[in-house]
Amino acid sequence: MSKEKVVLAYSGGLDTSVCVKWLQEEMNLDVIAVLGNVGQEHDGLEKIKEKALSLGVVACEVVDMRQEFVDQYVSCAIAANAMYENKYPLLSALSRPLISAHLVQAAHKYGATCIAHGCTGKGNDQVRFETSIMTLDPSLKVIAPVREWDLGMRPDEIAYAKKHGVPVPVTTEAPYSIDDNLWGRAIEAGVLEDPWNEPPADIWTMTVDPAEAPDTPTYVEVGFEKGIPCSLDGEKMGMVELIEKMNKIAGENGYGRIDMIENRYVGLKSRECYEVPAGLALIAAHKALEDLCLERDVLHAKLSLEQAWADQVYNGRWFSPYKQAIDAFMASTQDMVSGTIKLKFYKGSCVVAGRKSACALYDQNLATYDNDDAFDQKAAKGFIDIQALSLKTWAIKKSQVAQQQETSSVKLDVVSGTCPACDQAVNY
Template sequence: MALNPKLQIIAPWRFWDLNSRKKLVAFAKEHNIPIPTTKKNPYSSDENLLHISFEGGILEDPWNEPEEGMFKLSVSPENAPDVPTYIEMDFEQGNPVAINGERLGPVELLTELNRLGGENGIGRLDMVENRFVGMKSRGVYETPGGFILREAHRDLETITMDREILRIRDSLVPEYSKLIYNGFWFAPEMALLQKTMDESQKTVNGTVRLKLYKGNCIPVGRKSDNSLYSEAHATFEEDAVYDQADAGGFIRLNSLRLQIQALNRK
């Protein structure tokens, strides 16, 4: 409606006498509407490039473990290969642009990550969510490519983003996520947040090496021309760039308020 205020809401579930999944399945069968939901596979599933979500059936009881036959994008970690898969991902201003040196468009890149992640049992998520309308709902997800993307992106940020920018950005993530989850992508507050997110990503350029193994996506290396990591400063060996004696003044200044409180207690 932010794009077209004249849109009408058409929702047969709410207007007709279709107030249960059983009635919806019967309606679809009567009118030859193809749906994946059957007595054997009673789950409601929504699928797109980023993920598949499963709800309903035995999943309505949060104690029940999902059945293995339900999953479509991934093998179970137990059945994943015994040998890890290594990949390298390139990013430009926070956006993934290549896998193993091959530049790919967004659709092709995520499709390939879904394949790689799915083969290694990566990206399954079982959670109980807090819905916008107030109820809790159990959902099971498959998002192999999304999981790999997140791990790689967050890892590259550790060497390319200033500490305080990263802290402020992370403090905004819950609000950013809430707006997306609740459908406010085109709201003005979202536009404001997006500008901040884009600004934070200008230095997030580089490559991350990842190990995919039995449900795990493990960053094992990262490099960037924008890296803020200085081996000369971080070394545990003898160096000429960091004066260890500076720590004394640092400790005294940061503990001053605590010393005053301790004196006051006495």
Template sequence: MSLGASCCFCCGGVFSQDNTSCIYEKFSPLSNVYSGANFTVKVPHSNRARKYQAIKSAIASGKEQTMTTSASDQMKGGLRGKLNKVVLAYSGGLDTSVIVPWLRENYGCEVVCFTADVGQGAIEMEGLEKKAKASGASQLVVKDLKEEFVSEYIFPCLRAGAVYERKYLLGTSMARPVIAKAMVDVAKEVGADAVAHGCTGKGNDQVRFELTFYALNPELKVVAPWREWDITGREDAIEYAKKHNVPVPVSKKSIYSRDRNLWHLSHEGDILEDPANEPKNDMYMMSVAPEDAPDEPEYLEIGIIAGVPVSINGRNLSAASLLAELNEIGGKHGIGRIDMVENRLVGMKSRGVYETPGGTIMAAAVRELESLTLDRETMQWKDILAHKYAELVYAGRWFDPLRQSMDAFMEKVTETTTGSVTLKLYKGSVNIASRKSPYSLYREDISSFENGEIYNQADAEGFIRLYGLPTRVRAMLKKGL
């Protein structure tokens, strides 16, 4: 019998040329592989160690035996248990590609891959169905979530002014709940009893995915292979993929862990793991280096209604289209590059580099318009709550009642944050050229240095006496007065 090129996902052996039988070269109860006997076992792709006794019998007799199983029998279980159908968050990258055969081997299940289009780009979406099925998935489900992502997740965070640890505009944090929510919906549509993700046990994303699963369907079982398998890093995963003939787009020479969506692009790993290393300029994908940006500034007017951007230079656009266009403009001017060491939810520090060109422009415009429309106390309380809002989103608590309640506050206080802001973009910088609003609390007749009917400068004397009374009394006490 001649051997084929394909590899058996259940045992690591080799399929025959007709891909109907597997030549076991060695066997143990854990690896499902026999060593030393020359025989052929005809088994479906998904059989596991439960065939051990039958194979052991063949070994004992020293004869070649053929074993057949029914379609219903082949999915009875895996090395770690039994699941019927699993919806896997699938990107087509290294981690999720090797998870497909691993799930089939360890849980004896059908794997439905799910990909959310949150603006990661056509290149990353290309050929996903072929990759998924080549890895052993039964199907690939793709949903376009771009408009929902921007309008229902990004814009609430933008309106709230949510920024994590002074810099991070929450690009990955906001994307995870919209993807996880869609996974719960797909699981219901295809009749799955479990969901799975490719997040590592060291990262934040595992929490973001699973808290969403818990909030929306606590009956779903959750499988996190990185917390279970023996693969300890990307090098191991690459070897596993090669062993199982799984196509992956990563080489051993330079490995960056990237996450891209319509809001941002994050870079981690490789030389970035040492905070002392400056990022290489060829790593960036959404923006040019500021020094290579145009020598002439560009002025941009952002129209805003109730704390949410709606137009560019007077042109109304959909949420996703507006952000996409600002990404192009901002990237051209080298805007939105952030290099930071952040505190992960799980306790460790990590270094990441983020590109958020359109988001940086939006955040600057909304924040500046608020300087006209919010009074002092409201602005201060909004800033306090924005800090907590960002922490909740970063920690994956999007569907937490606390965040939803805070969102109601943000929506209320920004009702009058309507108007326009003109920005000057130049070599990585975003500067304010002008701002205007029909709800502006700024009054030139009051703020002018000239005396007016509303504000009498002489009134300030009494105000200062009353406002400074505690300070004056404390000083009198020290002097014994």
């Protein structure tokens, strides 16, 4: 009798390597490993595949998801200027629904009834994977071995790995938990768990210490077409290459570090450090171009929806109808967002140094304070009177009511006052 199949989101690390054996030994399942390349650091995806096969998986698929990641996920994040809690540009949260979609595809391909992941019960990723999978195919069962097994803390997990021949070169002294993709790096745990501790220098790998960055500014011109970054300094390139180059330029200038206390969806606060050089720079550039090109009411409405979009994605609701509805609005705003933004990087900072666009709604002839401006200042009086009419009406009525109340109060005092003559008559 054939075994049931499970598709595992595999990374090659300790947790997912032990997951393979746990699913085989404890649940008697055939394991199909899916390894997604979303631009993360690695020692070789083929080596990781060989490791999975050595653990006895029946198949291991290595999927290059980078182009899909930027075309369908990062581009949407840029359009939404996505910053969870106005700080974090959603690097991990963006990759999880993409990986989930490929896990579901693999389950359909191999006839698997289950999907497994290596997330803990304290993090956001478990929510993101399981919510995405549940939305894409509600019939699939999700198994979370790390959440379900009785292995206690990491030393017990390492002991289990050694017992079952899992070749994991790790020690109990591994200082940090790191997740990364093309969009950036997330670092947590270790000494970072004490929010009073300054992040050690060794956690940063994409960015130089701002104090050691070049002593002269670096200028970069970012070109956009309908909201999509498409060129650097006039050179056209695809988004994967553009993000890689921007990561290098911004990182060399010490820009892109985040150290924050973050509100996780599961209800606890965590201390997180991020490196997102390209993400922060491109979102800053995109926002500046929108300021130049979007009509005021559209821009204001968009600002009110950007945090909602970030919340939906952070909370694992990428495929929700609400998030998709916001996507439709965001997409409709981008037709006019074409032009060039000049960024200035200097010792850990990034500022917008210039902006230009054929779609700009900024009109220098209207905005100038020179004598030959095109703005009809005489029209301002009528505009002010009309827009303030409701407030003027309210103010007049408020004054009238106050006067009436004051008059009524005076009359009441006269009626209820003491009459000395009457007092004398009564007392007499």
